[in-house]
Amino acid sequence: MRSHSEVVVVGGGIVGSSIAHRLASTGVRVTVIERDSIGSHASGFALGLLNPTNETGNIEALNHLSFNLHKQQLDVVQDESGVDAHVLTMPHIELALAESEIPDLKVEVARINAFSNFKSSWLEPDEVRKMEPRITDNNYGGVLVEDVIMLDSYNLTLATGQAAEARGVDFVLAEATGIVYEKDKAVGVAVGSDTIACDAVVLALGPWSGTASLWIDIDIPIVPQKGEIVRVEGFEHPLRIHLHGMVFGDSCSVVEKADGATWLAATVENGTGFNVTPSGKALESLSQRGMRMIPELESHQLVLHTACMRPVASDGDPILGKVPGKEGMFIATGTGGKGILLAPVIGRALADLITTGETDYEISEFGLDRFS
Ligand SMILES: Cc1cc2nc3c(=O)[nH]c(=O)nc-3n(C[C@H](O)[C@H](O)[C@H](O)COP(=O)(O)OP(=O)(O)OC[C@H]3O[C@@H](n4cnc5c(N)ncnc54)[C@H](O)[C@@H]3O)c2cc1C
Known part of the structure; x- marks a missing residue:
């Protein structure tokens, strides 16, 4: 020292x-x-x-x-350290799971297209399924955003x-x-x-x-805000999309990462202090949210369940x-x-x-x- x-x-x-x-x-x-x-x-x-x-x-x-x-700097820190951050570039779909979400989501397309480095478009339900057939047919379309980044934090x-x-x-x-x-x-x-x-x-x-x-x-x-993530495996072909939607009023991401696991993320829980014990309630909730977006997830096996804390002002x-x-x-x-x-x-x-x-x-x- x-x-x-x-x-x-x-x-x-x-x-x-x-x-x-x-x-x-x-x-x-x-x-x-x-x-x-x-x-x-x-x-x-x-x-x-x-x-x-x-x-x-x-x-x-x-x-x-x-x-x-x-x-600019992802390559720099990976080269300087020799550590691979498993960076993937992939499309993002913000999925409408209720008809009432459609108007607000359609407005997002123009807002996102105003940024020169992002392209966005509205996908009708059949176009969503054409991009990824494993997504539920009980969808109301979605906002496609090209080229977001997913990495190993x-x-x-x-x-x-x-x-x-x-x-x-x-x-x-x-x-x-x-x-x-x-x-x-x-x-x-x-x-x-x-x-x-x-x-x-x-x-x-x-x-x-x-x-x-x-x-x-x-x-x-600043207070800690508990967030839990569940990782499962079972897809035959990689799911190279970051899928996000509001399920039963809660946010849910489904994405297959470079580790080969499909991540279901994340819960948001206030008032738990510094408790980072993964809970059965979060496992059940994240599984239900994931299956609402991709029904096939029902047959997948749990690989890892983690909890940690966001610093929130x-x-x-x-x-x-x-x-x-x-x-x-x-x-x-x-x-x-x-x-x-x-x-x-x-x-x-x-x-x-x-x-x-x-x-x-x-x-x-x-x-x-x-x-x-
Ligand atoms: C479930 C979940 C999913 C998330 N997903 C994303 C995402 O997809 N994209 C994104 O951008 N962000 C995401 N975040 C947010 C992101 O993880 C946090 O905002 C970020 O990691 C906070 O970084 P930090 O360095 O401030 O805190 P931390 O990672 O908590 O680091 C703080 C460090 O300080 C150390 N420390 C504390 N007190 C002391 C002390 N007295 N002496 C020495 N060391 C001390 C701790 O040991 C700790 O290592 C997510 C968060 C959660 C919980």
Whole structure:
């Protein structure tokens, strides 16, 4: 463990690893402190979908910027690390499972086509089945979006971490327990009885970000949101489509990934605290949702059932930028269900802020100061 780094990043999920990689790419000496292991929480168990077209609102522009950055740097981090992130490009179908969904979904086609790098069209029910005959005939059509990306989020996090390491980042497997200040300037991170001296600290603790409230004397309004995913196998031919729909009022993705398993994702459960025990209720619910879209899934065998936690802010938006009132303190969290997608833009924006004090990426509305 180094006794001094210019920047210490607390948290070795996709967010902390991306910031470290970007900082190291610009020549900054960085230490990442990770309590468990790289990508051992949500970053390692996410679905791995990169689709910036499925969300509107104030985060939409960052989603698209980050998608484009992924396209530029996926090869870079895989080459630098030698880790294959199992990147697949595939079509996405947003399936209408009720007639009442048709008008709103048809509006989506024009909205998505406004982005120059995405093509979208409306598929009638028979066209849906022509693209993929295993999809239920009890469908009302769907929105086709060409070329979304599906990858292995654990491998991507590992690739990003190892690429950062190859650029000189020091990874320390330990728990950060506090910040050392001189007046209101961060000068170190406490790790048990040791201190790593530094000029700047990034808090990237994911769903545990709230515990750092005590370190900065400001409430960080982040809670864990439980999400479960079921993996099954049994298809004779690969299902190379990311199929998504609203089933019984709940969101459901069905996709066969590079590991050969079909992933049914994901539940959204609030108020469970840090409990990540997979539940029978989620298994039943995800199976039912999947079978509504692809009836043949009924005969498939369970391979793996996982649960992890999204870091969610009280207003649902990310928390990115400087910590108010504390010199040299930065925060990056609250990425909810989009952290894998957002990681590259967060990496760049935070690295800019730390090294130059400003960034061209429009993150000002996501500051921690919005809660004060
Ligand atoms: C079921 C599910 C599906 C998802 N699917 C997608 C998807 O398809 N696409 C997408 O873009 N996003 C998806 N997400 C969201 C994405 O996984 C998260 O937004 C992202 O992983 C959060 O990354 P993070 O680095 O902030 O947090 P984490 O991955 O939780 O990492 C935080 C790290 O901080 C460490 N830590 C905490 N406290 C300390 C401490 N005191 N000292 C040292 N280390 C500490 C933890 O051990 C942990 O490793 C999904 C999430 C879930 C739950």
